[in-house]
Amino acid sequence: MLKNIFSIFILFFSSFLYADELPENAIKNNFGSGWTCISGYKRIGNQCNKVNIPDNAKLNYYGNDWECVSGFRKIRDRCDKVQIPENAKLNYYGNDWECNNGYRKAGQNCLKVEVPENAKLNFYGNDWECNTGYKKVGVKCEQIIIPNNAKLNFYGSDWECNSGYKKVNQQCLKIDVPENAKLSVYGNDWQCNNGFKKNKNECLPMSDQEIQKQKEIELMILKKIADNKNKVLTDGNCKKEYKTNADVCVRVNNSGIDCYKNFDRTAYKGCDVSLDYQVTTNYSGGAYLDVDVECNVEISYKSSYGKRSDEQSETESFDIYANDSKSESASFNFSFSSLSEVTKVEVSNAECEIEKIDLW
Numbered sequence: 564m565l566k567n568i569f570s571i572f573i574l575f576f577s578s579f580l581y582a583d584e585l586p587e588n589a590i591k592n593n594f595g596s597g598w599t600c601i602s603g604y605k606r607i608g609n610q611c612n613k614v615n616i617p618d619n620a621k622l623n624y625y626g627n628d629w630e631c632v633s634g635f636r637k638i639r640d641r642c643d644k645v646q647i648p649e650n651a652k653l654n655y656y657g658n659d660w661e662c663n664n665g666y667r668k669a670g671q672n673c674l675k676v677e678v679p680e681n682a683k684l685n686f687y688g689n690d691w692e693c694n695t696g697y698k699k700v701g702v703k704c705e706q707i708i709i710p711n712n713a714k715l716n717f718y719g720s721d722w723e724c725n726s727g728y729k730k731v732n733q734q735c736l737k738i739d740v741p742e743n744a745k746l747s748v749y750g751n752d753w754q755c756n757n758g759f760k761k762n763k764n765e766c767l768p769m770s771d772q773e774i775q776k777q778k779e780i781e782l783m784i785l786k787k788i789a790d791n792k793n794k795v796l797t798d799g800n801c802k803k804e805y806k807t808n809a810d811v812c813v814r815v816n817n818s819g820i821d822c823y824k825n826f827d828r829t830a831y832k833g834c835d836v837s838l839d840y841q842v843t844t845n846y847s848g849g850a851y852l853d854v855d856v857e858c859n860v861e862i863s864y865k866s867s868y869g870k871r872s873d874e875q876s877e878t879e880s881f882d883i884y885a886n887d888s889k890s891e892s893a894s895f896n897f898s899f900s901s902l903s904e905v906t907k908v909e910v911s912n913a914e915c916e917i918e919k920i921d922l923w
Contacts, residue, residue: 602626633657726750
């Protein structure tokens with residue numbers, strides 16, 4: 564029996580020594596336990612295998628795999644040359660082609676954009692759009708005929724009635740505002756004053772019960788807005804640190820929106836959106852992780868031009884240690900044109916994701 568115990572001890576001690584040994588082409592981590600393959604090798608199980616770099620390729624930024632050089636694209640285990648057609652160029656990443664300004668992609672060719680009269684190239688240079696005061700009809704631009712009491716819209720692509728007038732067919736008719744009423748915020752209809760209700764073409768006084776009901780509805784709306792400020796908008800987003808296989812996760816805990824009105828307090832001038840999020844990791848080494856987190860916020864709003872949306876993103880970088888947790892916040896500012904007459908704003912989406920992780 565003593566012989567068996569001794570054998571088990573030798574086996575355990577030997578396996579401990581073996582586990583502490585470095586595989587070939589590896590180095591110990593600068594901090595804590597564990598090891599990392601040297602540049603030009605990648606970890607597969609408990610060993611470091613050499614990265615076989617094909618023609619027209621190079622080691623990637625981390626040195627643990629290969630990527631094609633500029634002008635070539637990855638096709639399975641090789642790099643094929645990007646065949647650039649006439650009137651095209653390499654894209655920003657160098658792994659594909661894109662048409663030059665003034666040309667559009669058609670299959671494997673770039674065709675010239677034929678710009679009609681009273682038009683111009685669009686922002687991307689791959690199509691055309693009509694000049695202000697003209698609208699697209701088929702493959703040409705026709706002048707917009709503006710009726711009396713109307714003006715060009717914000718985009719210059721159509722006409723809209725002036726405030727106090729409403730669109731009826733192809734003309735603008737004056738809005739007759741009854742007693743105890745006023746023009747709506749958009750100026751294209753009328754609404755009853757507080758304490759009055761709409762009955763066909765007039766405004767009648769509301770009863771005490773109706774006024775109380777209206778107050779209750781307004782309180783419910785205010786409560787819903789307050790609840791939305793603290794709403795958890797996304798589930799956690801996680802990413803692995805490739806050397807240690809540790810998880811780093813980010814989760815949005817809550818968001819808030821604070822909007823401020825213009826001088827005459829008829830519409831919103833802008834909104835501030837705040838986002839609180841938490842970053843956690845199960846990394847257990849003695850080093851630290853340099854983490855980049857990108858947060859994106861999208862708002863939707865109602866304006867005189869209809870329903871619109873806007874979004875902003877922000878990236879923050881910070882250090883996180885073993886089994887650490889950090890609470891962070893991001894701020895975004897949205898502003899609106901005075902012509903937009905924004906009356907309702909809400910956060911339609913808010914999310915954060917781990918963009919990059921580096922082990923130090």
